[in-house]
Amino acid sequence: MIYLDNSATTYPKPMLVKNRMMQSFTNFGANPGRSGYSMSIKTGEEVFACRNDISDFFHADGPECVVFQPSCTQAINTVLKGLLRDGDHVVVSDLEHNAVMRPLKKLTKSGIGYTVAATCPGDNDRTVASFRKAITPLTKLVVCTHASNVFGIRLPIARIAALAHFYGAKICVDCAQTAGIVPIDIEDEKIDYLCSAGHKGLYGPMGTGILLLRSGDSLETLIEGGTGTQSRELNQPQEPPERYESGTQNISGISGLRAGIRFVNGKGIKNIYVKEMNLIQYLYDRLKEMSGVQLYTERPDLWHYVPVLSFNLRGVHSEMVGEYLAGRNIAVRCGFHCAPAAHDKMGTTEGTVRISPSVFTSKNDIDILLGQIRGFRRPK
């Protein structure tokens, strides 16, 4: 199979990740943070080491700022529902995933309002101006994707963060499509809440997600329960990360995520980014030559895009193209990609075909895809 659906989850996972997960069942089989016997402590050390690696990877303040979550979606929910209260206002971009828009929609029932800021692909000045215009005196939070999961459009996060802070708001960034692909420095870019999946560009297993907090930040909790400490106290502990991690954690997943981050560090994040962008630019250039193909962005460059590309065959529903490619053993994602706002923006009312490579994708894979697209004939 030629797998080009890496924005959904990367596949295959590196051997390093698979091996580490297998070993974790033997070596880290006890519940961490609950006991004092050696395997429990050893498992706790593995969890701590992963926190530490993630903290270093994103230049966070320390391992206590790294909260494990089952998904990026839950990390975003934790921030939105933990921070926002009746009367608060939020600014979002017009490229957001439902991981942002659905919880926000629900929060409108609790008196929270939001404004959508229009992004301008390739023109960061206009994008920032649009966010400035959307901010009100009640704006408590700016929530935006680091890059669109449909069109690969990248937002100028550091500038939007500076803007939010100038007006007294915080910023939460959905890094599901950029973590492990674009270098991210939570301190330099002044990100208050960084949410990411662990199973995409970080090459960890599904079921892993990350919430990174700035030092000293405290949110209300989404869930409460056992944390392994202060057990006689019925109030949830105040200090992160355990405050947000009630219940037994996904240890094999965390261990696999740690290996995934090592894999990315070993390859070099910039090398991964340039390699994948070269493939996407090559694909874009070849598709541009085909009269039957509709593209929706300018040629993706290294400053304004991540390696995610959407297209359609004119007059053909994206799902039909996906089915055609699946029949030829090529995996792509079609439809609305859980991001209807982005499709509304780009006028892709019937969805798109999305191509997203990984570090394992070759030029030959892209050539085979192109050959199949050229060979597509509309069913009679």
Place this chain on the structure above:
Amino acid sequence: MHEPLILVSSITYAMKGKRILEQRGIRAYVERIPRTREAGCGYGIYVPAGIDEAERQLRNMGIRILGRSERKNVAGL
């Protein structure tokens, strides 16, 4: 014989504290505290030598210290 142990709020802070102390040449071990005074179970850092200096270093690095407890002497540590 009982030996003093520095109490912190979680296993994460215990491990972070251990790392901080080791980076400063102070031997430290993470230990489970079966029962703290009010709150219940938790984790602490056992420092075989120089506990006052260790506590000062931890406070300087922003680790919240809940207090001290005592551990039973375990041969070898």
